[in-house]
Amino acid sequence: MRVLVTGGAGFLGSHLCEELLKRGDAVICVDDLSTGRRDNIAGFIGDRKFAFLRADVSTALQVSGPLDVVAHLASPASPPDYHRLPLETLAVGSRGTENALQLAERKSARFLLASTSEVYGDPIVHPQTEDYCGNVSSVGPRSVYDEAKRFAEALTMAYARTHGVNVGIIRIFNTFGPRMRAEDGRVVSSFIAQALNGDPLTIYGDGEQTRSFCYVDDLIRGILAMLDGDETGPVNLGNPVERTVLELAELVLGITGSSSPVEFHQRPVDDPSRRRPDITLAASALGWEPRVSTEEGLQHTIRYFRSHRREVSAAAESLAGAQFEGTPARESLPADRSPLASPA
Known part of the structure; x- marks a missing residue:
């Protein structure tokens, strides 16, 4: 496949790029390096199937040639980052998501949104299932990240329902590595x-x-399963321990x-x-569960x-x-x- 990964120089994005390359896919990594790092992708630069495009997806997203998947991972994700970049966080969750969705629509590609467990807020339902609507403040200090992701999910589903875009949504729980x-x-x-x-x-x-806490290798396996399949989701990906x-x-x-x-x-x-995620859906729809x-x-x-x-x-x-x-x-x-x- 030919896969575009936004936020591809970030922690999770670079691991996804690496695994896609290992299995023979062509990868276009898009990142503005506001929180991503060149060092994360330095080992891929010489690979003929890897291309790096430094760009802000919130401004525009144009890529020539066919695409099979647009994986939208771009966003500040840690509290210091999204408080340092609050408007940018909201922009990449809104305009950035729409630019990525429009690209997927133009290319007839599958669109994968990397959402977050933060959409559940401080939950009053435990463990968290995908049908739980959350307990989230829209004006609190974390809201720039939480609401950006909630809006991104709504926008993704609107493009699926209105324009027939093939979409998948994953909700990522605490991941490390x-x-x-x-x-x-x-x-x-x-x-x-x-x-x-x-x-x-x-x-x-x-x-x-x-x-x-979910180890990064496990999470990437889950992302690949979602990327290769036709499940819409949202699907929780995380370690239930x-x-x-x-x-x-x-x-x-x-x-x-x-x-x-x-x-x-x-x-x-x-x-x-x-x-704590309930991963029943991930297990049944994707055959996925953590191993590490x-x-x-x-x-x-x-x-x-x-x-x-x-x-x-x-x-x-x-x-x-x-x-x-x-x-x-x-x-x-x-x-x-x-x-x-x-x-x-």
Whole structure:
């Protein structure tokens, strides 16, 4: 196939590009490098089946030649990134999604939207099934990301119903692995960087809030199954094994052998208290379920971070006092500062 991947130089996008190339597909990677990195795709540049186009999909998306799939992964995805780029996040979820949908329509290609578990907000239904409509604030500090993805889902379904575009929607739950940025503010990368630097592991709240952590190789298998099939979705992709944030911190400390202490700080606004996917639909429609345990995935990820010590060391300052997996409590923000303005 010939596949276009928006956000292809990002954490997930680069892994998707890699797997597509491994199986013989031609790949066009589109990224404006606002959060993606050239290093993530450096190993593919010499491949005759790989092409990189630096472009902002929110502005326009024009590609010559046929396409079989348009996979739309472009978006800031970590709290520091989407608070640093709030208007850009909304733009890529709205105009960027429509540009990608229009391209898929012109090329008679399948369109795959990478949505997120954030559409469920702080859920009152547990575990989260795809028919749950969520508990989301449209005006809260996380809303630029949450609502951009919710709008993208609505737009995708409108193009399917109105123009007959072949679409698929996946909702991605917390995913981790090599190529995460050490300073991106997500809980796994933050804990690993802090542990390797000997800095305190910062937990916001009492650490009893839960997440379900999926290793990147498992997620990419799920994306490929969705990309190759005809399921519309939305389909949850994530690991249903639920862990508290404190348990994750203890795992990271154990695997790294770090003696870093754990510090507790005020819990962020709109930070979900529980997060766990119901993957019944993924199992039945795609034959997919995770294979890699959190422990094994952490070992691979920590090995990657150890091989990038300069980046990990440089992340220490930005992670000091930074919030991740949410935004600072309102009362902790100076009056003249936006959320995450200083340590993003």
